[in-house]
Amino acid sequence: MGTSSVEEACGEMRKPAPVPSPNPKSLQRVGSGASDVIDPEVGVEAESRKLPSSHYKGVVPQPNGRWGAQIYEKHQRVWLGTFNEEAEAARAYDVAVQRFRGRDAITNFKPLNDADNADAAELSFLGSHSKAEIVDMLRKHTYGDELQKSRLSFCLDGKKTTPRSAPATGLLVGAQRQHLFDKAVTPSDVGKLNRLVIPKQHAEKHFPLQKTGAAAGKGVMLNFEDAYGKVWRFRYSYWNSSQSYVLTKGWSRFVKEKGLEAGDVITFHRSTDPEKQLFIDSTARAGRGSAAAPTQRPPVQVVRLFGFNIFRNPAAAFGGDGVDGNAASCETGKRNRDHMKSMSSQRMIKRHCNEAL
DNA sequence: CTCTGTGTTGAC
DNA sequence: TCAACACAGAGG
Numbered sequence: 001m002g003t004s005s006v007e008e009a010c011g012e013m014r015k016p017a018p019v020p021s022p023n024p025k026s027l028q029r030v031g032s033g034a035s036d037v038i039d040p041e042v043g044v045e046a047e048s049r050k051l052p053s054s055h056y057k058g059v060v061p062q063p064n065g066r067w068g069a070q071i072y073e074k075h076q077r078v079w080l081g082t083f084n085e086e087a088e089a090a091r092a093y094d095v096a097v098q099r100f101r102g103r104d105a106i107t108n109f110k111p112l113n114d115a116d117n118a119d120a121a122e123l124s125f126l127g128s129h130s131k132a133e134i135v136d137m138l139r140k141h142t143y144g145d146e147l148q149k150s151r152l153s154f155c156l157d158g159k160k161t162t163p164r165s166a167p168a169t170g171l172l173v174g175a176q177r178q179h180l181f182d183k184a185v186t187p188s189d190v191g192k193l194n195r196l197v198i199p200k201q202h203a204e205k206h207f208p209l210q211k212t213g214a215a216a217g218k219g220v221m222l223n224f225e226d227a228y229g230k231v232w233r234f235r236y237s238y239w240n241s242s243q244s245y246v247l248t249k250g251w252s253r254f255v256k257e258k259g260l261e262a263g264d265v266i267t268f269h270r271s272t273d274p275e276k277q278l279f280i281d282s283t284a285r286a287g288r289g290s291a292a293a294p295t296q297r298p299p300v301q302v303v304r305l306f307g308f309n310i311f312r313n314p315a316a317a318f319g320g321d322g323v324d325g326n327a328a329s330c331e332t333g334k335r336n337r338d339h340m341k342s343m344s345s346q347r348m349i350k351r352h353c354n355e356a357l
Numbered sequence: 358c359t360c361t362g363t364g365t366t367g368a369c
Numbered sequence: 370t371c372a373a374c375a376c377a378g379a380g381g
Contacts, residue, residue, distance in 0.1 A: 053372075060372060064360060072370050079362055 054086055056108045058093030069138070071096045078131075081139035085257060091228060092138045099126045099134045117273070122229075125150045144227030148281065151177070177269040177279060180206045184285070187262040194252040196266070198236075203245030206268070209238055222247075224268075224280035232280060258282045 051061035060068045062082055067089035069080035080096050083089040090108040097105040098112055103123070105111070112119040112126075125147050126134060137143040181202040183189075189196045198207065209219065219237020226232060235249035254260070263285035271277040 051373080062361075066360085068362070075370080077363080082361060
């Protein structure tokens with residue numbers, strides 16, 4: 001167990017992501033109607049009705065404390081949905097803006113970089129879906145799941161056709177994940193104990209932790225990336241009192257943000273590349289219509305590639321004009337609630353999948 | 358009833 | 370293009 005995978009896995013996390021600051025832009029208080037001031041000191045809506053403005057681009061406050069995301073195109077607003085977390089809305093905007101305006105678009109967080117395997121895969125994913133489809137996924141909070149599914153497809157396909165054919169240029173095959181194990185959370189896992197018990201069998205197999213030594217009692221901090229690319233940091237340790245392996249610090253936040261309930265399933269993965277990055281995803285228990293933890297069908301076996309391969313994917317794929325054809329369902333002018341389903345998935349990939357084959 | 362997200366305005 | 374604000378009306 002030496003050189004535990006744990007150590008390696010948490011040695012560093014790529015995707016430090018959050019680089020919010022960029023748009024200080026000073027919280028301006030302009031706009032129509034109402035005109036008054038908020039105390040810049042406290043920056044709070046001093047119990048009055050002034051909504052707190054967001055520091056993120058494309059994010060607007062909602063009366064109930066939630067956050068809306070929107071992007072403009074052709075003089076019209078395209079609503080990207082509402083979110084509990086401000087940063088979540090900001091990420092939705094980032095996804096949209098990169099799909100709508102290409103990779104040079106200004107984002108709230110770290111933009112997708114095709115030099116990064118995972119990002120390249122996501123860029124390809126974006127490029128293979130219409131704007132309307134991406135918007136739909138964002139609004140329904142299924143973007144992360146769809147992206148994950150596309151990666152899974154790629155992963156399986158990759159195995160079939162032998163994993164070679166890539167290392168050469170150092171691209172490709174970075175998004176492959178190895179499934180470690182699942183756990184259906186118990187009431188106590190999502191309760192006030194603020195901890196997730198990792199079944200000993202899995203803990204010792206995948207997250208070996210030396211019970212003796214410095215890091216013994218305090219455990220270690222592990223970084224996990226969720227389907228949306230958000231990095232979660234948890235303390236992982238062994239509780240002698242209950243002789244259990246647990247994720248403690250950071251866990252309650254995950255439970256809250258994902259809206260986890262007893263019965264929901266947590267899935268752990270690890271990338272197969274040398275980085276051995278860890279991933280964590282949640283799946284709502286069947287029969288639950290949570291918005292926070294979108295459902296993801298377990299019985300997905302059909303390995304259907306979207307019709308594109310994930311290799312290098314230079315810009316050009318999408319970037320403003322040319323592509324799209326989403327018009328139909330994206331206008332915000334009228335009641336566009338019913339439809340949004342008849343999106344002819346025009347795949348226009350093709351052109352950027354060769355070179356490696 | 359709650360609350361999304363559209364209508365609309367004015368600043369940039 | 371963009372966010373601020375008001376509030377129709379969609380959805381539970």
